[in-house]
Amino acid sequence: MANWEATLEPDMLEKVRYRAIQRIRRENREVLRRPEGHRDYLQRVFREELERVRPDMSIGQLRELARGLALDVMGYGPLYDLLRDSKITEIQVFAPDKVLVEREGEITEARVRFRDMDHLLNITRGLVGVAGARLDENSPLVTCQLPDGSRLTASIAPVELNGVFLGIRKFPEFLDLEELVRRGTLTAAAAAFLKLAVDIGLNIAVTGPVGVGKTTLMNALADLIPLGKTLATTEEVAELQFPRRRNVRRLVAKFPNVEGTGEISLPVLLKAQLRHQHDWDIIGECRAAEAYYVLTATTAGHSIMTTFHAETPREAVTMRFPDMVLQSAEGRAYGDSRAIEHKVALSLDVVVQMARAGRERKVVEIAAVGWDKGVVIEPLFCLEGDKLVSAGGRGLELLRAKRPYRNWKAVD
Template identity: 35%
Template sequence: MNISTDLLERVRTTLAAHGAEPTAARVAAVLRADGHLFGDSTVLAVMEALRRDALGAGPLDGLLTEPGITDILVNGPNEVFIDRGSGLERISLPTGDEAAVRRLATRLAAAAGRRLDDATPYVDVRLPDGTRFHAVLSPIAAPGTCLSLRIPSRKIFTLDELVAAGSLPAGGAPLLRDLLLARVAFLISGGTGTGKTTLLNSLLSLADPDDRLVLVEDAGELHPDHPHVIRLEARPPNVEGAGEISLRDLVRQALRMRPDRLVVGEVRGAEVVDLLSALNTGHEGGCGTVHANSAADIPARLEALGALAGLTREAIHSQISSALQAVIHLTRGPTGVRRIAEIRAVTRTPTGQAVTIPAIEFTPTGPPRFHPGATLFTHHLAGAA
């Protein structure tokens, strides 16, 4: 039932003035005093809307639990877009005026222990239910306060289910399974929303049940179906600028926790140096994800991240070529369909530069196509046999 914003605001203001909780009896009394008679269904709808405004995600609450939605975007008052897996679509959902959107943003930030106001007009946090929440207040953002919510997958997909969904050709599933079981060190690359975390969850779920998986993440999104998982999650600084725990700190701690597989949920900074060092010192089968436009760009991307830690170009390329064996790249088509595009092998040129070369190419239809780089995987698989 749609309740007008004006009615909700009048009830909210009256209850707040008396310091009263929005119970059914109190809401009904306020509605009567407002000069209107409403049925029980309206009273309950107003009470539920007030509860969502006070404790939930307000008008977005229902979207957070709707199956299939991965992203919710609010571009100011009454401008709401969602992604059900086929690209962004605008929906008709009243959010209230700018003050209401701003109030929702500040309350969600507070629920995650962060401040959002004119002095700190943007925030990037994880909500208690695991949703990734980002907000920028107006007037920094136009046409109004902007919210971005990334909803974690509630389901861990198997490789067979990815095949059924069209994300992976049937012949690709055994190839990925063999690479994982051979303890090949790999990165999953792709743009935002291409399914990197989904694929990594699927692959880690196939790891040997006796393996101890230590996951290091900026925000807890990985939940593989595996019996022995340890999760370490970074923490941003508080409002005083203290208390930060970085991914690099956690990677170093993870190395002391006897991991059979070290996993960095998303490589985005100086922690790449510690990850590559770990993979070069006996921690086989490590993996993670990284944002990149193509698998060919991975060495340059890691070079830029290594520079943040003060590593020279020669040193980072030496680490890359020794530590990584494969890059699995994902794309997202114009229709929003996510799929695994290719696997590249990591090798080194005579000049010492790390490069990726085509190994296995996946097409929407037809069997995988093998390229010269696939022979390097044959070597890895033979060595692990």
């Protein structure tokens, strides 16, 4: 917040806003319904109304405050420039004067401020409204998608003790596998193996903590699927990109509407997806009960690709994925967690583990998964120092024995 803005009384600011909105309603009511694309007009109106009440302001001050008021009407407020910055991947707002951004892997404090908590709350509600969702005392926690594909999470009192939290995860840039190799995310040898795994139709899970590039890598792997293959995707928020193909069935979850009804969850969508034959089923991210239907897809003859949170390939197979399966009524029907562990080990073939290495996001391990009186995790590539190297071992033999009827000719 600029020093001169702090001296502008709230009632005077509200008077300017009221007069400007009334004028816009008279001149061009459509601007208020669809403000995007009318920024110049909005700024001019606010600047002229500001001049009426504060003729002592400089041109620079008038322009800056008018721009801020115009962006409020557009629904973005102080976040406008951050949302347009292609290098920023995440925005987190903890308080009116505490905004953090992730830019090229580094988290720093942004030099933007909201006027006060009411300003932050109004902008947050406005963004949620643009996404067609609801945020109020009866629905104080929401996850939704902005028109540009960014994922928005917001919470307010009574669940948010600090008043308001706003988080925006921006739509990932599409990078093919060759570009990821150039950027050092993985080596050419590891990329060649992953291409082979896709060609053979092995079931692949990309795992790792939040914000390590799992979706970016899965986008690149999905791009390797031959154009003649059919595929379907299910996502909570549409983040996957398919620049080379059109024969994709895409399903996306529906969040509750402003009345709190109409939700369509990932498990419901996956049930619908599995009623039809596809060569590949891609699940954007597993978090809970939908994991059961991922396993079901593998038994239906579909190749699958998904992401979920885990710290190591062994944790992914023996703990994290079974825990998610148990969140479904069907999964609990197994009754025995070891039976689920067995099922997961037979269903998943390759785990690609990602992590942060300093400011970089890297593949740190690629492992083959099998079962021999217990879960077998056979490393194919491991990080040594800062380089991903072949681990040797019997990973390929394990996968050959597990999937004997796949096309292994490319390996021979």
